[in-house]
Amino acid sequence: MQTAYTKTKILITVMTYPHPSQEYQELVCTAGVTEDGKWVRLYPIDYRYRPSHQKFRKYQWIEVELAEQGSENDQRKESHRPSLDAIRLLGEPLKPKNNWQDRRKIIDKLPLHTVKELKDLYDEDKTSLGVVRPTRVLDLKIEELDPDWKPAQQQALSQLKLFDPQPKHLAKIPFKFSYVFECEDSSKPHNAMITDWELGVLYLKEVDRLGSKQQAAESVKNKFLNELCHPSKDTLFFMGTAFPYNTWIVIGVFWPPKALPKTSPENLQVEIDF
Numbered sequence: 001m002q003t004a005y006t007k008t009k010i011l012i013t014v015m016t017y018p019h020p021s022q023e024y025q026e027l028v029c030t031a032g033v034t035e036d037g038k039w040v041r042l043y044p045i046d047y048r049y050r051p052s053h054q055k056f057r058k059y060q061w062i063e064v065e066l067a068e069q070g071s072e073n074d075q076r077k078e079s080h081r082p083s084l085d086a087i088r089l090l091g092e093p094l095k096p097k098n099n100w101q102d103r104r105k106i107i108d109k110l111p112l113h114t115v116k117e118l119k120d121l122y123d124e125d126k127t128s129l130g131v132v133r134p135t136r137v138l139d140l141k142i143e144e145l146d147p148d149w150k151p152a153q154q155q156a157l158s159q160l161k162l163f164d165p166q167p168k169h170l171a172k173i174p175f176k177f178s179y180v181f182e183c184e185d186s187s188k189p190h191n192a193m194i195t196d197w198e199l200g201v202l203y204l205k206e207v208d209r210l211g212s213k214q215q216a217a218e219s220v221k222n223k224f225l226n227e228l229c230h231p232s233k234d235t236l237f238f239m240g241t242a243f244p245y246n247t248w249i250v251i252g253v254f255w256p257p258k259a260l261p262k263t264s265p266e267n268l269q270v271e272i273d274f
Contacts (some may be wrong), residue, residue, distance in 0.1 A: 003067050003081075004067070004068065005065035005066060005067055005083050005086070006065065006066055006068075007063060007064075007065050007066075007086075008034060008040070008063070008064060008065070008066050009034065009035050009061055009062070009063050009090065010032040010033065010034055010040055010042075010061070010062055010063075010064060011032050011033050011034075011059065011060070011061050011094075011106055012030065012031075012032040012056050012057070012058055012059065012060055012061075012062060013031060013032050013033060013058060013059065013107070013238060013252060013254075014029065014030065014031040014032065014058075014196075014238050014240070014251045014252040015028055015029070015030055015047070015058055015196075015197045015252075016028060016029040016030075016195040016196060016197055016251050016252075017173065017195055017196070017197045017199070017200035017201075018047065018048060018170055018197075020149060020152075020153035020154075020156040020157050020170070021044070021156055022152070022155075022156045023044075024044045024046050025046060025049070025156060025157060025159055025167065026046060026048065026049075026156070026157060026168075026170055027043070027044050027045060027046060028045050028046075028047040028048075028197065029041070029043070029045075029195070029240070029251060030042040030043070030045045030047065031078070031129055031238070031240060031251065032062075033106055033107075033110065037106075037109050037110060038078075039078045039110075039129040039130070040066070040078055040080055041076065041078045041079045041080065041128070041129060041240070042064065042066075042080065042082045043074060043079050043080070043081065043082075044081070045082065045084070046084070048168050048170075049168070050084070050087070053089070054084075054087040054088075054089070056087070056089055057093045058093065058198075058252075059093045059094040059103055060089060060090070060091070060092070060093040060094070061089075061090040061091060062087055062088060062089055062090060063086075063087075063088045063090055064082045064083065064086055064087045064088070065082065065083040065086040066080040066081070066082055066083075067080055067081040067082075067083075068080065073244065074243055075126055076126050076128035076241060076243070076246075077125055077126040077127050077128060078127070078128055078129045079128070096256070099256055099257050099259065100256035100257070103254075103256070104256060107131070107236070107254055110131050111130070111131070112131050112132065112133050112236075113130045113131065113132055114132060114183035114184060114185045114186070115132060115183055115186075115190050115192070115239070115248060116183065116185050116186075117130075117185075118130045118132070118239060118248060119248065122241065122246065122248075128240055128241040128246070129238075129239070129240045129241075130238075130239055130240075131236050131237070131238060131239070131254075132183060132236065132237045132239050133183075133235070133236050133237075134179075134181035134182060134183060134229075134235065134237060135181075135182050135183055135184050135186075136181060136182045137179060137180070137181045137225065137229040137235065138180045138181060138182065138189055139179075139180040139225070140177055140178070140179055140180070140194075140220075140221045140224055140225040141176075141177070141178040141179075141180055141191065142175050142176075142177060142217050142218075142221060143175065143176040143178070144174065144175060144176075145172075145173075145174050145175060145176050146172075146174070147172060147174040148172060149170075149172050157170055171200075171204055173200050173203055173204075174213060175203070175213075175217045176193055177193065177194050177199060177217075177220065177221070177224070178191050178192060178193045178194065179191075179192050179194055179224075179237070179250055181237075192237075192239065192248060192249050192250045193242075193249045193250065194224065194249065194250040194251075194253070195242075195249055195250070195251055196250070196251065196252050196253060199220060199224060202219075202220055202223060203216050203217065203220050204216075206219040206220065224253065227255075228253050228255040229253075229255070232257060232258060233255045233256065233257060233258065234255070234256050234257065234258045234259070235253065235254070235255045236253070236254040236255075237250045237252075237253060237254075238250070238251050238252035238253070238254065239251065
């Protein structure tokens, strides 16, 4: 039976660091929001092997044809298999100008949950993506990992593809970074690994700049804890489940500046100047 696809517009909000895949060489967990505010997970996406005209960026609208579900084993509510060759970019990514106004128009409409609520929703109907506003971010934990890919992972990364015979190098991030945070209904702090691609890219750049893996990891911690979660930011966590174990992890961070109260002197000055 031929798979039916539906053309869909999606604002990409989540791209995680690539991971090895036996079937697809490597994959990037990709998710976004449709025009009517529904979460969608695109799986599989071999992002680095896509042609340049299909390499979308975060906060960019795309058009893609989606199957009703993801892979046969992935029964999560939001997972859909994309027709990779049908991906089309729609304009430029939304910029963070004017206090992230263009991005907030979409993100602010999404329902907010606590981690407990998301876990309950997963048990209820396999909801596996959502937005959490932490009440307190306590720490960003750093744990050392094996610096090398496992043999099976290395084999997956080095396999030849039919139309791209040169496999691309994928650096292993030798640390696990996890947010420690509370929600309004937390009985104890949550520990959730963060897999945002931007974290991995920042780590690799800092290794090049500082020449030390440990110092690079601390620099990442400073950025993702002290800047992205600073009290002046309206920080939200995009959270999703890690297949197949369905553990909730942080797959992206939304960190616009907090909106100024309408009666604040700063806001009055802006209105007068305008």
